[in-house]
Amino acid sequence: xxxxxxxxxxxxxxxxxxxxxxxxxxxxxxxxxxxxxxxxxxxxxxxxxxxxxxxxxxxxxxxxxxxxxxxxxxxxxxxxxxxxxxxxxxxxxxxxxxxxxxxxxxxxxxxxxxxxxxxxxxxxxxxxxxxxxxxxxxxxxxxxxxxxxxxxxxxxxxxxxxxxxxxxxxxxxxxxxxxxxxxxxxxxxxxxxxxxxxxxxxxxxxxxxxxxxxxxxxxxxxxxxxxxxxxxxxxxxxxxxxxxxxxxxxxxxxxxxxxxxxxxxxxxxxxxxxxxxxxxxxxxxxxxxxxxxxxxxxxxxxxxxxxxxxxxx
Amino acid sequence: xxxxxxxxxxxxxxxxxxxxxxxxxxxxxxxxxxxxxxxxxxxxxxxxxxxxxxxxxxxxxxxxxxxxxxxxxxxxxxxxxxxxxxxxxxxxxxxxxxxxxxxxxxxxxxxxxxxxxxxxxxxxxxxxxxxxxxxxxxxxxxxxxxxxxxxxxxxxxxxxxxxxxxxxxxxxxxxxxxxxxxxxxxxxxxxxxxxxxxxxxxxxxxxxxxxxxxxxxxxxxxxxxxxxxxxxxxxxxxxxxxxxxxxxxxxxxxxxxxxxxxxxxxxxxxxxxxxxxxxxxxxxxxxxxxxxxxxxxxxxxxxxxxxxxxxxx
Numbered sequence: 226x227x228x229x230x231x232x233x234x235x236x237x238x239x240x241x242x243x244x245x246x247x248x249x250x251x252x253x254x255x256x257x258x259x260x261x262x263x264x265x266x267x268x269x270x271x272x273x274x275x276x277x278x279x280x281x282x283x284x285x286x287x288x289x290x291x292x293x294x295x296x297x298x299x300x301x302x303x304x305x306x307x308x309x310x311x312x313x314x315x316x317x318x319x320x321x322x323x324x325x326x327x328x329x330x331x332x333x334x335x336x337x338x339x340x341x342x343x344x345x346x347x348x349x350x351x352x353x354x355x356x357x358x359x360x361x362x363x364x365x366x367x368x369x370x371x372x373x374x375x376x377x378x379x380x381x382x383x384x385x386x387x388x389x390x391x392x393x394x395x396x397x398x399x400x401x402x403x404x405x406x407x408x409x410x411x412x413x414x415x416x417x418x419x420x421x422x423x424x425x426x427x428x429x430x431x432x433x434x435x436x437x438x439x440x441x442x443x444x445x446x447x448x449x450x451x452x453x454x455x456x457x458x459x460x461x462x463x464x465x466x467x468x469x470x471x472x473x474x475x476x477x478x479x480x481x482x483x484x485x486x487x488x489x490x491x492x493x494x495x496x497x498x499x500x501x502x503x504x505x506x507x508x509x510x511x512x513x514x515x516x517x518x519x520x521x522x523x524x525x526x527x528x529x530x531x532x533x534x535x536x537x538x
Numbered sequence: 539x540x541x542x543x544x545x546x547x548x549x550x551x552x553x554x555x556x557x558x559x560x561x562x563x564x565x566x567x568x569x570x571x572x573x574x575x576x577x578x579x580x581x582x583x584x585x586x587x588x589x590x591x592x593x594x595x596x597x598x599x600x601x602x603x604x605x606x607x608x609x610x611x612x613x614x615x616x617x618x619x620x621x622x623x624x625x626x627x628x629x630x631x632x633x634x635x636x637x638x639x640x641x642x643x644x645x646x647x648x649x650x651x652x653x654x655x656x657x658x659x660x661x662x663x664x665x666x667x668x669x670x671x672x673x674x675x676x677x678x679x680x681x682x683x684x685x686x687x688x689x690x691x692x693x694x695x696x697x698x699x700x701x702x703x704x705x706x707x708x709x710x711x712x713x714x715x716x717x718x719x720x721x722x723x724x725x726x727x728x729x730x731x732x733x734x735x736x737x738x739x740x741x742x743x744x745x746x747x748x749x750x751x752x753x754x755x756x757x758x759x760x761x762x763x764x765x766x767x768x769x770x771x772x773x774x775x776x777x778x779x780x781x782x783x784x785x786x787x788x789x790x791x792x793x794x795x796x797x798x799x800x801x802x803x804x805x806x807x808x809x810x811x812x813x814x815x816x817x818x819x820x821x822x823x824x825x826x827x828x829x830x831x832x833x834x835x836x837x838x839x840x841x842x843x844x845x846x847x848x849x850x851x
Contacts, residue, residue: 331647
């Protein structure tokens with residue numbers, strides 16, 4: 226009978242209830258947020274279903290470990306070269322697209338509809354019939370077109386936009402009008418109205434968005450980062466914003482998180498900061514992935530969403 | 539050779555150029571923003587393509603008038619009972635849905651994603667990982683499901699929402715999950731998360747949204763008005779907002795416009811005021827309607843978007 230250890234800082238009980246409710250065949254489940262308890266009673270488990278940040282400390286003790294289902298999309302904590310890789314690592318995919326679309330298009334619409342300017346007029350009780358913009362006909366560039374990028378592309382099409390995609394190799398989304406790869410980065414970024422990065426943190430994405438990228442974008446362009454802070458040269462971004470080379474930014478991720486109090490990003494005009502909250506894991510969605518993968522595990526089928534330790538995603 | 543008079547306060551020249559560029563067969567066009575000039579030189583025209591507010595003053599003098607293509611969706615100025623109705627009136631339809639979706643969902647997403655609270659934290663340089671909401675799974679009610687309502691329904695479905703529609707009779711949008719009519723108004727409004735009115739100003743819609751409607755909505759509900767201010771009992775709305783019977787409102791239209799400086803709506807918490815700008819006419823879109831209808835007119839076919847003077851839309 227396989228034993229699974231559920232690890233979650235704040236939601237261990239919620240996850241245990243969700244998994245137990247599914248009545249998975251042959252599964253013995255324990256759940257904790259306490260690392261000492263996990264080591265004392267969970268060391269013999271062959272499955273971990275948990276938050277990646279909690280797992281590295283346990284890895285050396287888990288003699289029977291065969292499979293880790295990460296509760297996040299990003300699995301950086303498990304990619305440290307000193308850590309073992311003799312188990313199957315799967316991550317969370319396909320459950321963040323909707324939330325990311327809500328975040329990204331919420332801010333893009335706000336920008337086009339000049340919500341902050343209108344709100345300022347309202348505070349002054351001033352009836353102000355200034356022109357507003359529209360997403361229709363504008364061009365969005367997606368850095369990374371996995372399941373999240375594909376959802377963003379679909380939403381962009383719904384609003385009548387042109388969509389470019391920059392990917393390592395794949396060209397799977399039907400909502401992307403034109404794909405770019407490798408050295409075509411500047412061609413991809415040229416005169417974009419919106420650049421959205423959903424890139425993970427890997428050796429290939431590090432500092433990919435740098436001065437040369439901002440230099441070819443439209444001066445009206447907005448940069449959105451919902452991927453990882455490491456994909457951006459943050460001082461080049463600050464410089465592009467300060468010199469008005471681009472018009473604004475919406476940033477959910479940063480080189481250092483929490484964003485240091487002395488970062489110039491906090492109060493640049495037309496910059497919106499959020500707190501790595503653009504798409505948080507919803508336990509019911511996450512548990513559905515675990516359940517599906519557990520059934521595959523039990524029947525010896527290949528798991529979904531396997532992470533390639535070398536690629537990092 | 540039919541003569542057409544283009545009437546626009548600010549864009550007469552732009553419209554004339556757009557119409558002339560289409561090289562419409564047999565059409566003689568003049569354009570002005572000046573009423574005296576319109577009367578002096580345009581009185582013999584059989585067609586008016588213009589902004590409804592400018593037209594009533596000319597109506598008695600237009601001896602040959604056969605067709606008016608209004609540049610707006612709302613044609614109230616032409617519905618006064620003292621005015622002649624011996625011509626075909628067509629209005630603007632099908633070109634506002636996208637803009638209305640951008641406006642409505644921009645504000646709904648902003649609300650769910652707590653953009654204003656996040657921005658407040660940002661101003662205080664505070665890394666604040668508060669929970670945010672999602673549109674997915676929420677219920678939106680559309681008061682009026684014509685071409686604009688149908689577009690809103692499609693966008694709501696894209697974001698995974700349940701959609702209710704309240705209409706006079708028609709049930710044409712496939713994106714509406716359940717339709718309500720006539721006396722089912724309170725059933726329709728019950729426990730809605732979002733209520734969006736796109737109702738025109740007619741005798742049947744006047745004060746339709748009143749205390750009884752707000753009383754059955756969810757206390758978390760947001761009311762959005764992008765139709766006409768007359769469809770709402772504004773003092774009941776103020777009272778519902780002040781007593782927190784509903785959570786907020788996004789208002790583009792009002793009983794009196796511009797909104798009077800002493801209106802309590804200006805600075806109620808969680809109320810966003812805009813300035814009858816949710817969907818302004820885009821001249822290229824509007825001219826496409828005129829062109830299509832002119833070709834129908836020329837060939838004796840029925841025009842599109844004919845207004846029923848009695849219904850008012």
